[in-house]
Amino acid sequence: MRIVLVGPPGAGKGTQAAYLAENLSIPHISTGDLFRANISQGTDLGRKAKAYMDAGELVPDEVTIGMAKDRMERPDAENGFLLDGFPRNVSQAEALDAMLKSEGMTLDAVLDLEVPEDEVVKRIAGRRICRNDSSHVFHVTYSAPKTEGVCDVCGGDLYQRDDDSEDTVRKRLEVYHTQTEPIIDYYRGQGLVVTISALGKVTDVTGRAMDALKKA
Numbered sequence: 001m002r003i004v005l006v007g008p009p010g011a012g013k014g015t016q017a018a019y020l021a022e023n024l025s026i027p028h029i030s031t032g033d034l035f036r037a038n039i040s041q042g043t044d045l046g047r048k049a050k051a052y053m054d055a056g057e058l059v060p061d062e063v064t065i066g067m068a069k070d071r072m073e074r075p076d077a078e079n080g081f082l083l084d085g086f087p088r089n090v091s092q093a094e095a096l097d098a099m100l101k102s103e104g105m106t107l108d109a110v111l112d113l114e115v116p117e118d119e120v121v122k123r124i125a126g127r128r129i130c131r132n133d134s135s136h137v138f139h140v141t142y143s144a145p146k147t148e149g150v151c152d153v154c155g156g157d158l159y160q161r162d163d164d165s166e167d168t169v170r171k172r173l174e175v176y177h178t179q180t181e182p183i184i185d186y187y188r189g190q191g192l193v194v195t196i197s198a199l200g201k202v203t204d205v206t207g208r209a210m211d212a213l214k215k216a
């Protein structure tokens with residue numbers, strides 16, 4: 001399957017993507033994770049992206065689209081993928097359509113995670129991520145690690161993302177409403193959107209997502 005996951009910052013896209021990708025045997029491709037990996041490796045691309053990310057702005061399309069395309073062309077993505085955080089505006093959605101069309105492919109579904117804004121703010125404020133593996137995501141109250149600051153999975157250090165400060169989160173939410181939400185209408189026009197509530201237990205949300213994708 002070829003799936004796009006969409007939802008506001010902190011909706012639980014990364015959390016759900018880890019389970020969905022495993023259930024569906026497709027790679028989880030997160031442009032945010034790709035940028036953060038480039039930043040920690042000190043690459044040119046990482047240096048370009050960091051200022052935009054720290055400000056809560058979108059990284060320019062000319063950087064983002066090429067990086068996403070390179071990742072989607074890797075052999076593990078041949079039979080499908082779960083995109084998390086890409087596309088993030090209508091021009092990226094159009095670029096993705098063109099990319100898929102040139103290979104004779106189409107998307108199967110766009111899974112839209114709906115969460116009220118006050119819940120999103122709570123989820124982001126308490127989020128902690130493992131330095132060794134960005135798919136090891138915790139929350140100080142909702143899914144606290146057994147030992148404070150230490151990853152349950154691999155023992156790595158947990159940290160708070162630079163762009164999870166209150167001001168930057170406010171900016172990211174504004175960018176989501178103005179630039180990313182329009183892609184939901186764009187894909188609605190193609191009959192691809194399935195919307196689910198992302199409230200409740202993580203496993204319940206995964207169940208809801210799997211049911212919705214089966215019907216898509």
Ligand code: AP5
Pocket residue numbers: 007008009010011012013014015016031032033035052053054056057058059060064084085086087088092123124126127128137138139140142143163172198199200201202205
């Ligand atoms: P990105 O990394 O994509 O961030 P985001 O979209 O803002 O989303 P988040 O990672 O903040 O949240 P999430 O929905 O994955 O939530 P999570 O599962 O962690 O992008 C960051 C930046 O990179 C952008 O601002 C931009 O600058 C740049 N960028 C990336 N892609 C780009 C693109 N295509 N174009 C241009 N720029 C781009 O969950 C959050 C917390 O909630 C966690 O603590 C988790 O444990 C908890 N949680 C999850 N589910 C539940 C639940 N059901 N109940 C309780 N707690 C829960």
Ligand code: ZN
Pocket residue numbers: 130131132133136151152153154155156
């Ligand atoms: Zn870890």
